[in-house]
Every structure is written in structure tokens, then in C-alpha cells.
Amino acid sequence: MKETRISDSLISNDDDAGWLVTYADLVTLLLVFFVLLYSISLNEQTRAISALKNIRIQMEDNSFFSEYVDMFDFPDYGSQQITLDERIGLVSRQDSIIRDVNKFIAQNNDSSDLTTFVRMGKIVIRLDGNYVFEQGSAEINKGFIPVLQRLLDIMYDYPDYILNIKGHTDDTPISSEKYESNWELSSARATEVLKYLIRNGVEPERLTATGYGSTLPLVSNSSQENREKNRRVEFVLEKDVY
Numbered sequence: 625m626k627e628t629r630i631s632d633s634l635i636s637n638d639d640d641a642g643w644l645v646t647y648a649d650l651v652t653l654l655l656v657f658f659v660l661l662y663s664i665s666l667n668e669q670t671r672a673i674s675a676l677k678n679i680r681i682q683m684e685d686n687s688f689f690s691e692y693v694d695m696f697d698f699p700d701y702g703s704q705q706i707t708l709d710e711r712i713g714l715v716s717r718q719d720s721i722i723r724d725v726n727k728f729i730a731q732n733n734d735s736s737d738l739t740t741f742v743r744m745g746k747i748v749i750r751l752d753g754n755y756v757f758e759q760g761s762a763e764i765n766k767g768f769i770p771v772l773q774r775l776l777d778i779m780y781d782y783p784d785y786i787l788n789i790k791g792h793t794d795d796t797p798i799s800s801e802k803y804e805s806n807w808e809l810s811s812a813r814a815t816e817v818l819k820y821l822i823r824n825g826v827e828p829e830r831l832t833a834t835g836y837g838s839t840l841p842l843v844s845n846s847s848q849e850n851r852e853k854n855r856r857v858e859f860v861l862e863k864d865v866y
Contacts (some may be wrong), residue, residue, distance in 0.1 A: 625759075721747055721778060721785070721861060728774045738771065746862040749775075753792065753813075754856030760798060764820065772820055775859060779826045783798035786830045787821075789814040790858040794851035795838040811835025813857060830864070 725740045725747075737752035756768045765770075780789065791810035803809040814833035822828050838845070841854040 643783045659727070712784075716780060717784070718742065718747060721782060724778065724781075725749060728771075743841070746860050749859040749861070751857050751859075752852070753857055754852065756817075756857045757813055760800065760803075760809070762803075762809065762816050764816055772817070772824075776821065776824050776826065778861070779821065779830065784864055785861045786832075787826075788860040788862070789817045789831065789833045791833075791835045792840060792854060792856045792858070793838050794854045795845040797849065806831060806837035807835055809835070810837050817857065 661796060682755050704711075709710065722740055723744070729738055729740070736751040737755040738749065740747065740749045742748070751768075751771065756765060757763065758765065775787070779785070790813035791812075793806040793810050795806075798806055798809055803812065810835070812835070814835050841850075842856070843850045843853050845851050845854060
């Protein structure tokens with residue numbers, strides 16, 4: 625009776641099994657890739673960065689993939705930390721803008737009348753109207769220029785965002801040679817800010833200016849303090865959908 629030995633069969637076919645090495649390496653890389661996806665889903669920055677590093681190390685150490693490493697856009701793990709965070713989704717563009725604005729507020733004591741928040745998915749930067757303009761005027765205060773410069777920086781740094789400038793007043797009637805009503809005054813104020821941004825390089829198609837007069841008060845115009853709250857300018861940043 626003839627015996628068939630499995631070990632002899634495997635040894636005789638060693639030369640035909642070279643593809644298993646490449647296959648095993650590919651499976652290893654796929655495993656590391658799914659570890660990266662898992663880390664991102666848990667929003668754990670350290671694990672995600674480690675997974676990215678492991679992918680590159682695996683590719684560099686493997687003779688089959690080493691020549692293709694440069695084809696992949698691996699982030700710089702040191703100097704480009706913020707960019708890396710944004711690329712892997714740990715810090716959204718929205719959070720990044722709010723962080724930048726809040727940092728500006730913390731560094732400038734004169735910006736105590738400035739607040740920022742998110743409303744219906746849009747970033748709102750709100751300023752006291754008296755901080756931006758003199759009462760009854762649409763001429764921009766010099767003290768407001770640093771805030772406008774910060775807005776310019778944001779528009780340059782985040783070209784995928786558009787800006788809507790909204791002017792608001794209280795319900796105190798106004799009638800002058802230049803402005804017949806609060807509608808005209810609030811519109812003129814929003815337009816002045818828009819023109820300043822355009823003069824300093826922001827594309828006009830990324831800007832809109834709207835005057836609401838006293839139609840959208842934050843609080844009842846029942847006191848002087850409340851009227852001061854209602855006199856405001858809002859800058860609404862939102863992602864351009866086009």
C-alpha cells in the first residue's frame with residue numbers, strides 16, 4: 625500500500641507559495657488600516673496618530689510597498705498637528721474657527737463686548753453695536769479695526785466659508801438727513817463693514833450685508849440696558865454649499 629505524506633507535498637510546492645508572503649503583508653496593512661478607522665470613530669487622537677505612524681512604518685519596512693510610500697499623503701506629526709487633527713476629523717473646521725476667535729478674545733481686553741457661539745450649524749460672532757459704531761452713525765470706530773482684522777484672517781484661513789453681516793438697532797426712532805429710519809441705519813452699518821472687507825481683499829461673492837432695524841430684538845426694549853443689548857452687529861459664518 626502506497627503512503628502519501630503531506631509534509632513531502634508541502635515541501636515540493638514551496639516554490640509555488642511565494643505569493644503567500646505578499647498576501648500576508650497586504651492583510652497586515654489592511655488590519656492596521658481598520659485599526660485607524662476604529663481609532664477615528666472613537667475620537668481618540670493618540671491612537672489615531674499611532675495608527676497612521678504604524679501604517680507608514682509597515683510600508684517602509686516592507687520591500688513590496690516601500691517604493692510606494694511617497695505616493696500617500698502622510699501628515700507631519702510634529703509641526704502640522706492642527707492640520708493633522710482636521711484631516712482625521714478630530715477637530716472640525718467649525719471648532720477650529722471658534723477656537724481662533726476665543727483665543728483672540730482672551731488676548732484682547734478691548735473685546736469684552738464680543739461673544740461667539742453656534743446657532744443652527746452656523747458660527748455667530750456678536751458685537752455690541754456701540755463698540756462698532758457711534759450712536760446714530762455708520763462710521764466704523766477705530767477700536768473695532770482689530771476685530772475686523774481678525775475677521776479678515778478667518779476669511780483668508782477658511783476660504784470654504786461665507787460671511788453674512790447683520791446690523792441690528794433698538795426701537796428708538798431715528799430721523800436724520802442721512803438715515804430716515806432704523807432700517808437705513810442698520811443696513812448702512814452692515815454695508816460699511818462689507819465694504820471694508822472687500823477693500824482688504826475678501827471676494828465680494830463670499831459676503832452679504834443685511835439690515836434688520838429693530839425687528840429682531842434679543843430682549844424686550846423695556847430699559848436702556850436692554851436697548852444696548854439689542855444694538856448689535858452679528859457676523860454669521862457658514863460653509864459655502866457651492
